Amino acid sequence: MLASSPPAPASVTDVAEGLRAVGYLPGESTALVAFLAAKLGKPVLVEGPAGVGKTELAKSLARYLDRELVRLQCYEGLDEAKALYEWNYRKQLLRIQAEADGAGWSEVQDDIFGEEFLLARPLMTAIASEQPVVLLIDEIDKTDQEFEAMLLEVLSDFQISIPELGRVESRTHPVVLLTSNNSRELTEALKRRCLYLWLDYPELEHELEIVRLHAPDLPEAVARKLVEVIGMVRELDLKKPPSIAESIDWARALLLLGVDDIDEQTFRDTMSVIVKHRTDMDLVAERVGLKLSSPAVDAA
Amino acid sequence: MPPEGLPARLLELGEELRREGVAVGTSELLDAFAVLREVQWTEQVDFREALAATLAKSQEDRRVFELVFDRFFFRAVEVAALREGVREGDPSQPTPGAIDLEELSPEDLQALRAQIAAALRDSSEGAMRDLARMAIAAFGRREEGSGVIGVDVQRIRRALGLRTEPQPDLPADDPRREGLPRDALRRFEALLRRELERGQIERTGSLPPSRPLGELDRALPSGPLADLAAVHRVVTQLRRRLATQGTQARGHRRHAHVDVRRTMRASLQSGGVPVVLKYRPRRPRRPEIYVLCDVSTSVTSASVFFLSVLHALHDSFRKMRSFVFIERVSEVTDIFAHERNFKAVSERISSDAGVADISGYTDYGRVWSEMLELVGEDLHPRATVIVLGDARTNGRDPRADLFAQVAARAGRTFWLNPEPRLYWNYGDSVIAAYEQYCTAFECWTTAQLEDFVRALTRPVTSAL
Numbered sequence: 001m002l003a004s005s006p007p008a009p010a011s012v013t014d015v016a017e018g019l020r021a022v023g024y025l026p027g028e029s030t031a032l033v034a035f036l037a038a039k040l041g042k043p044v045l046v047e048g049p050a051g052v053g054k055t056e057l058a059k060s061l062a063r064y065l066d067r068e069l070v071r072l073q074c075y076e077g078l079d080e081a082k083a084l085y086e087w088n089y090r091k092q093l094l095r096i097q098a099e100a101d102g103a104g105w106s107e108v109q110d111d112i113f114g115e116e117f118l119l120a121r122p123l124m125t126a127i128a129s130e131q132p133v134v135l136l137i138d139e140i141d142k143t144d145q146e147f148e149a150m151l152l153e154v155l156s157d158f159q160i161s162i163p164e165l166g167r168v169e170s171r172t173h174p175v176v177l178l179t180s181n182n183s184r185e186l187t188e189a190l191k192r193r194c195l196y197l198w199l200d201y202p203e204l205e206h207e208l209e210i211v212r213l214h215a216p217d218l219p220e221a222v223a224r225k226l227v228e229v230i231g232m233v234r235e236l237d238l239k240k241p242p243s244i245a246e247s248i249d250w251a252r253a254l255l256l257l258g259v260d261d262i263d264e265q266t267f268r269d270t271m272s273v274i275v276k277h278r279t280d281m282d283l284v285a286e287r288v289g290l291k292l293s294s295p296a297v298d299a300a
Numbered sequence: 301m302p303p304e305g306l307p308a309r310l311l312e313l314g315e316e317l318r319r320e321g322v323a324v325g326t327s328e329l330l331d332a333f334a335v336l337r338e339v340q341w342t343e344q345v346d347f348r349e350a351l352a353a354t355l356a357k358s359q360e361d362r363r364v365f366e367l368v369f370d371r372f373f374f375r376a377v378e379v380a381a382l383r384e385g386v387r388e389g390d391p392s393q394p395t396p397g398a399i400d401l402e403e404l405s406p407e408d409l410q411a412l413r414a415q416i417a418a419a420l421r422d423s424s425e426g427a428m429r430d431l432a433r434m435a436i437a438a439f440g441r442r443e444e445g446s447g448v449i450g451v452d453v454q455r456i457r458r459a460l461g462l463r464t465e466p467q468p469d470l471p472a473d474d475p476r477r478e479g480l481p482r483d484a485l486r487r488f489e490a491l492l493r494r495e496l497e498r499g500q501i502e503r504t505g506s507l508p509p510s511r512p513l514g515e516l517d518r519a520l521p522s523g524p525l526a527d528l529a530a531v532h533r534v535v536t537q538l539r540r541r542l543a544t545q546g547t548q549a550r551g552h553r554r555h556a557h558v559d560v561r562r563t564m565r566a567s568l569q570s571g572g573v574p575v576v577l578k579y580r581p582r583r584p585r586r587p588e589i590y591v592l593c594d595v596s597t598s599v600t601s602a603s604v605f606f607l608s609v610l611h612a613l614h615d616s617f618r619k620m621r622s623f624v625f626i627e628r629v630s631e632v633t634d635i636f637a638h639e640r641n642f643k644a645v646s647e648r649i650s651s652d653a654g655v656a657d658i659s660g661y662t663d664y665g666r667v668w669s670e671m672l673e674l675v676g677e678d679l680h681p682r683a684t685v686i687v688l689g690d691a692r693t694n695g696r697d698p699r700a701d702l703f704a705q706v707a708a709r710a711g712r713t714f715w716l717n718p719e720p721r722l723y724w725n726y727g728d729s730v731i732a733a734y735e736q737y738c739t740a741f742e743c744w745t746t747a748q749l750e751d752f753v754r755a756l757t758r759p760v761t762s763a764l
Contacts, residue, residue: 012346032339035338036353047359182359192328197353
């Protein structure tokens with residue numbers, strides 16, 4: 001039977017508080033899905049715009065559950081050898097040469113296909129680990145469909161078949177998170193095996209809390225205004241709207257500068273922290289800069 | 301009598317989701333049951349989120365799920381209420397503390413207006429829910445109701461003076477002055493609708509037949525200037541999807557032309573025996589595209605949106621020329637090359653693209669003859685012609701023979717019709733005359749548009 005993890009979460013509130021304690025403020029659905037994932041042992045497919053804390057969720061979950069985080073970063077052309085396992089050819093060769101005289105073929109063959117010569121890659125590591133882990137498969141949409149199909153065995157049965165060794169079954173049950181930026185439609189087969197979580201930009205109050213958590217020394221009024229401005233910027237039609245990560249960066253930048261109010265000048269000076277495109281800069285400077293200089297915003 | 305209990309209701313919900321096109325398999329339903337063991341069904345948010353996490357596996361599905369979930373449980377509750385004979389506002393048991401609405405003075409009504417506007421501005425769900433009932437009681441005039449819920453909702457909204465655009469003539473402290481958030485207004489309208497429906501069910505003692513979700517909920521953003529950000533989100537998504545598509549196409553080895561020269565060279569390694577076959581790589585051809593867009597008033601929003609999509613995808617094509625037409629054709633390739641801003645593009649097209657005609661009615665026959673003159677020479681079998689229009693000729697001669705000539709010179713011809721297929725060939729629509737020479741797509745939701753773009757960017761593999 002599978003060993004249970006040290007702090008088994010008993011309820012959704014447990015998870016929410018636990019994540020909070022390690023510095024991640026989950027939304028309601030986030031905490032719920034994380035709880036269900038830990039409880040049911042189903043993988044979670046997390047989708048959402050870049051920079052809303054998809055990867056961070058996995059890291060925090062690992063910290064909260066006190067498990068090791070195994071991360072598989074996906075990219076175009078990722079294959080089994082990089083994701084599952086690989087035979088250590090050099091070591092195998094050395095072994096054959098060292099034993100060249102006297103040893104029979106069958107002995108050497110048995111020998112060189114042992115676990116000693118296996119290079120475990122992230123998926124293998126996660127499955128074979130003695131302690132339960134959190135497995136993060138990052139940006140799954142960057143790989144091709146063939147790779148996705150290969151993942152299915154791992155995700156539904158938590159096992160890997162190696163022709164020379166047989167099946168490696170998981171000793172513990174990892175919590176699996178897959179993240180996707182939705183740049184291509186994932187296959188139905190993969191989606192069917194996962195719980196689905198959509199992470200979006202947080203609501204104003206929620207984001208304010210996050211900013212306050214990461215930049216506690218920033219005055220309350222400035223933090224609030226910062227979040228409001230970020231909200232305004234997101235409303236514009238930008239190539240890359242600022243994410244939570246950028247809000248935090250900006251808060252820290254303002255803190256370093258010792259700013260006590262975001263006026264038009266400060267905004268123009270520090271805008272490059274949150275806006276990362278030349279054309280976006282112009283648009284934001286024009287729209288938001290103007291709003292900041294007019295008193296209407298202060299009243300609202 | 302339908303089976304009782306939560307499991308039966310859940311299966312019905314699954315059925316209903318399937319009817320709306322969400323792929324809910326048995327495994328999803330099993331998951332949903334497994335999940336419900338872990339959460340309390342009395343916690344509304346948890347219950348809903350848990351179901352959503354297991355049943356809806358994409359953002360679009362999630363949106364449909366929200367709509368279906370609301371409608372489904374609303375109806376389920378009403379059915380139960382009808383069966384049990386539970387009624388609200390039973391005259392025999394007056395609720396203590398209820399306001400007598402007959403007595404409301406104009407000042408009270410004014411205060412209620414301000415309160416509702418404030419609730420909308422703050423987007424506070426609970427307050428909106430309560431105020432929706434008050435609003436109906438105060439402004440709904442139940443006896444004078446038109447009987448059509450949509451009409452009543454709009455009348456109440458007008459009576460409350462709720463608008464998204466700023467109303468500068470209102471006093472400075474009025475929350476409506478700056479214009480109200482669109483989402484909150486939409487939500488409030490939904491609440492009004494819900495309450496009105498509840499009232500109707502109670503009065504008539506029966507449920508109206510359940511309607512499928514309006515396709516409108518999924519239609520293309522209709523006013524392109526109204527929801528720019530939404531349009532651009534669609535476009536960026538499309539572009540990213542297309543960018544990753546190349547790999548997938550390359551993954552399948554469908555053809556195998558042996559490259560003799562490289563095979564021979566490789567065979568030298570094995571003493572002249574061609575052990576390894578070398579294949580000629582397949583080079584995907586980027587198509588040349590000619591786009592013809594109807595910009596008469598009936599289809600403007602769709603065509604400007606469509607043109608901007610194509611230009612956003614400019615990198616995927618070797619060469620692209622755009623034309624707009626109403627009565628006559630004019631080329632707008634340059635405008636799109638210089639202007640990236642949506643609004644500026646549509647303004648320039650309408651002001652100086654040279655299509656400002658006398659009648660403003662589309663003349664397809666003339667368009668085809670001018671088109672043949674303009675690009676007839678340039679068209680070749682690798683070119684793709686795309687026409688976007690509703691094929692409504694206003695009674696003029698469609699000249700399908702000229703269109704056939706255009707189609708014959710080009711390699712592929714597509715027709716995008718922004719009208720639902722249901723309306724094709726009704727009235728002055730003559731799409732059937734053109735359809736025999738081209739492939740016609742209906743294109744009025746983003747999903748349909750995406751399907752089309754996928755068809756378009758599929759590499760042209762014809763051995764020409």
